[in-house]
Amino acid sequence: MNTIDVQKEFIKILESKIPKKTKLADFISDTLRIEKESAYRRLRGEVQFTFKEVVLVVRQMNLSLDEIILYAFPESKVKNVLELPALHSDVAGVNEEACDYLIDNAITFLRTLSQQPFSEFGLAVSGVPFPLFLNYSHLSRFYIMKHLHQMSNQMAYIPFEKISESKRQIEEREEFYLLYRQVRNTFYIWDKKIIPLLVQDIQYFHSIRLIKDAEIKELKTNILLFLNDLEQLAIDGKFRETGNKFDLFISGLDIDTTYAYMWSEKAYVALFTAFIFFATASQEENLVNKIIRWVRNMKRCSTLI
Numbered sequence: 393m394n395t396i397d398v399q400k401e402f403i404k405i406l407e408s409k410i411p412k413k414t415k416l417a418d419f420i421s422d423t424l425r426i427e428k429e430s431a432y433r434r435l436r437g438e439v440q441f442t443f444k445e446v447v448l449v450v451r452q453m454n455l456s457l458d459e460i461i462l463y464a465f466p467e468s469k470v471k472n473v474l475e476l477p478a479l480h481s482d483v484a485g486v487n488e489e490a491c492d493y494l495i496d497n498a499i500t501f502l503r504t505l506s507q508q509p510f511s512e513f514g515l516a517v518s519g520v521p522f523p524l525f526l527n528y529s530h531l532s533r534f535y536i537m538k539h540l541h542q543m544s545n546q547m548a549y550i551p552f553e554k555i556s557e558s559k560r561q562i563e564e565r566e567e568f569y570l571l572y573r574q575v576r577n578t579f580y581i582w583d584k585k586i587i588p589l590l591v592q593d594i595q596y597f598h599s600i601r602l603i604k605d606a607e608i609k610e611l612k613t614n615i616l617l618f619l620n621d622l623e624q625l626a627i628d629g630k631f632r633e634t635g636n637k638f639d640l641f642i643s644g645l646d647i648d649t650t651y652a653y654m655w656s657e658k659a660y661v662a663l664f665t666a667f668i669f670f671a672t673a674s675q676e677e678n679l680v681n682k683i684i685r686w687v688r689n690m691k692r693c694s695t696l697i
Contacts, residue, residue: 399440406435409453423452495564499571501659506574508656513572514687515652516581516643519665520590523572524580524622526565530614532557537602538593551602573631575654579639581690583647590615626697641694653683 410416413435420431424445433439441449505511515521525531533555541549557565572578594611597603603611625631626640650665662683664672674680 399437402441402446403435403437406449406453419452420449423449499567501654501661502568502571502574504659505654505656506571508576508658511576511654511656511659513575513578513652513654514581514684515579515650516583516647516687516690517586517650517652518583518647519586519650520618521580521650522665523568525618526569526572528614528618529557530611531618532565534594534611537597541597541602549600549602551604552597552607553604570633573634573636575636577637578631579641579691581641581643581647581687581694583643585646587615587619623697640697641691642697643690643694645690645693647690651683651687653680653687655680655684 406416406420407413410419417428417431417435420426420434421428424431430439434441434445505513520531520535525535533552536557537550537552537555540555594603594608598605598608622640625638629639630637650663652663652665654661654663660675660677660680662674662676662680
């Protein structure tokens with residue numbers, strides 16, 4: 393994509409944050425210390441923003457350059473990916489169009505992976521992994537609330553009872569749930585502190601009155617169901633929906649962050665989870681091979697359940 397396209401995407405993102413043209417022009421004028429007409433010329437595309445101006449605007453609006461790069465260079469081999477489908481912009485931190493783009497990319501990749509004669513999904517996880525809690529509504533809602541609490545610009549935090557999923561979110565969550573189980577060989581290396589930290593998080597939100605006593609009981613029931621199902625999955629050694637192989641390891645070492653890879657002969661990617669529902673993804677072959685080696689080697693200091 394050429395430079396004009398990048399400028400257009402930058403302006404589109406600005407307009408999504410400040411839809412009213414006059415207010416946006418005022419903001420650009422004040423931030424860059426230029427005449428208002430000069431601001432309008434930039435918004436009309438007659439004059440391009442310099443890189444320094446982009447940085448000043450991004451910093452002032454608390455934006456991320458990743459959003460601009462995501463739109464302008466979709467072919468980039470290193471990019472952010474959205475794991476949880478259909479999160480609205482206040483939760484996800486990106487606009488709805490970006491969410492749709494990321495979701496479509498993730499679904500396309502998983503479908504490509506599932507069609508290969510052999511595919512592998514390996515994870516060394518420091519928290520409850522997204523593909524495993526997809527089918528548990530209370531856990532999903534809890535992690536949405538936690539993400540909101542940490543990432544939202546809103547001053548008033550949203551309590552657990554106000555967190556809900558749309559029909560579209562539920563349908564896409566179910567689609568992801570099945571697609572992850574289409575991978576031929578999956579293994580998780582589980583950090584022993586995952587559940588204690590989850591309990592600690594729930595206790596924190598209860599202490600600041602975002603989770604009620606009755607909701608604590610509901611979450612506990614959901615977590616116990618999740619753990620029972622995980623135990624049965626480890627015993628079976630396969631996903632009941634597809635018959636594809638599944639192994640669960642308990643790590644003897646601390647896992648500082650979630651590292652993962654998906655691999656087949658025709659498609660591969662390395663993943664570094666961030667902000668609960670996001671990951672940084674790379675298809676750079678050398679990095680993918682390093683992550684594969686690191687995650688597989690973690691089995692040597694782990695116990696197969």
